[in-house]
Amino acid sequence: MHKTIIIGTGPAGLTAAIYLARANLNPLVIEGPEPGGQLTTTTEVENFPGFPEGIMGPELMDNMRKQAERFGAEFRSGWVNSVDMSQRPFKLSVEGMGELTAETLIISTGASAKYLGIPGEKDNVGRGVSTCATCDGFFFRGKKIIVVGGGDSAMEEANFLTRFASEVVLVHRREELRASKIMQDRARNNPKISWSLNRTPLEVESGPLGVTGMKVRNNETGEVETIATDGLFVAIGHTPNTKFLGGQLETDETGYLIVKPGSTETNVPGVFACGDVQDNKYRQAISAAGTGCMAALDCERFLENAESH
Numbered sequence: 001m002h003k004t005i006i007i008g009t010g011p012a013g014l015t016a017a018i019y020l021a022r023a024n025l026n027p028l029v030i031e032g033p034e035p036g037g038q039l040t041t042t043t044e045v046e047n048f049p050g051f052p053e054g055i056m057g058p059e060l061m062d063n064m065r066k067q068a069e070r071f072g073a074e075f076r077s078g079w080v081n082s083v084d085m086s087q088r089p090f091k092l093s094v095e096g097m098g099e100l101t102a103e104t105l106i107i108s109t110g111a112s113a114k115y116l117g118i119p120g121e122k123d124n125v126g127r128g129v130s131t132c133a134t135c136d137g138f139f140f141r142g143k144k145i146i147v148v149g150g151g152d153s154a155m156e157e158a159n160f161l162t163r164f165a166s167e168v169v170l171v172h173r174r175e176e177l178r179a180s181k182i183m184q185d186r187a188r189n190n191p192k193i194s195w196s197l198n199r200t201p202l203e204v205e206s207g208p209l210g211v212t213g214m215k216v217r218n219n220e221t222g223e224v225e226t227i228a229t230d231g232l233f234v235a236i237g238h239t240p241n242t243k244f245l246g247g248q249l250e251t252d253e254t255g256y257l258i259v260k261p262g263s264t265e266t267n268v269p270g271v272f273a274c275g276d277v278q279d280n281k282y283r284q285a286i287s288a289a290g291t292g293c294m295a296a297l298d299c300e301r302f303l304e305n306a307e308s309h
């Protein structure tokens, strides 16, 4: 039986692993389908403190993993299919490893950005296609950008991107937007934002230097046109990776795990959540790492209390 199993190896899980390993708790870390997490899919990370010249995403994650290994964290590849949390120790069914048991669990499985699913989109992630304005806006100074989406986050991303872009075109499938009135008004009053509503995205076009345009269909006339652009920000939401939990942990209406305010405790004692899987607001590497640290400390305290009873 393991004292702690950490599920996921993004910045949250790896930070928790560093702390727990240094506390001599020998955590077992399960890597899941994307070892190193979302940052392994990007190039330069310029906003993670400690790297004045920036650092490549995969290198940053490799460093975190090595740091956790140095203190004795054990890594296994495989992903968790299901967890039985009805009693402690918790039972995990892990693909390729069978059943594992653990006194405590740290869930750090992240949230996956939703994509449009159109040709040329996934191939150009990091070459002009992004799902994170906070992360990548800076790379688009003086450039033209398309933002796709009709909710609050699309409005927010579009407004934010006008700090860098020469022009932002908001593309949405329908005429009406889902965004709140205040967010819509803010976007509509922004002179750098233009609108291409009632358009269905069909294909991302690119050249040797990255994205060059997006083909869309005008839903009213059926006409197909290409909107020229240097970048495409897809802002149609995220899916927290919680399916394997089978509804045993409380979530909000959008599927994010709920933790007790100011901590990483979930509704099941001994199960802690950190990183994007419980954060529908910030979703940054450093905030994920910060809550990873909190989860490790919460977990240590829980184990100490359990031992002293």
Ligand SMILES: Cc1cc2nc3c(=O)[nH]c(=O)nc-3n(C[C@H](O)[C@H](O)[C@H](O)COP(=O)(O)OP(=O)(O)OC[C@H]3O[C@@H](n4cnc5c(N)ncnc54)[C@H](O)[C@@H]3O)c2cc1C
Residues within 6 Å of the ligand: 007, 008, 009, 010, 011, 012, 013, 030, 031, 032, 033, 034, 035, 036, 037, 038, 039, 041, 042, 044, 045, 046, 047, 048, 078, 079, 080, 081, 108, 109, 110, 111, 113, 125, 126, 130, 131, 132, 135, 136, 241, 244, 274, 275, 276, 277, 283, 284, 285, 286, 288
């Ligand atoms: C293209 C891109 C660029 C970005 N750029 C930046 C940036 O410049 N700066 C910044 O601060 N943030 C950036 N972000 C956001 C940042 O990557 C995330 O906020 C951060 O990675 C979240 O960390 P996490 O540890 O919560 O989860 P993730 O990084 O999402 O990692 C989740 C982990 O859980 C594992 N997992 C999932 N399901 C299971 C399962 N069933 N069993 C076992 N393991 C599982 C996965 O394999 C993965 O290891 C970017 C994101 C993307 C997509």
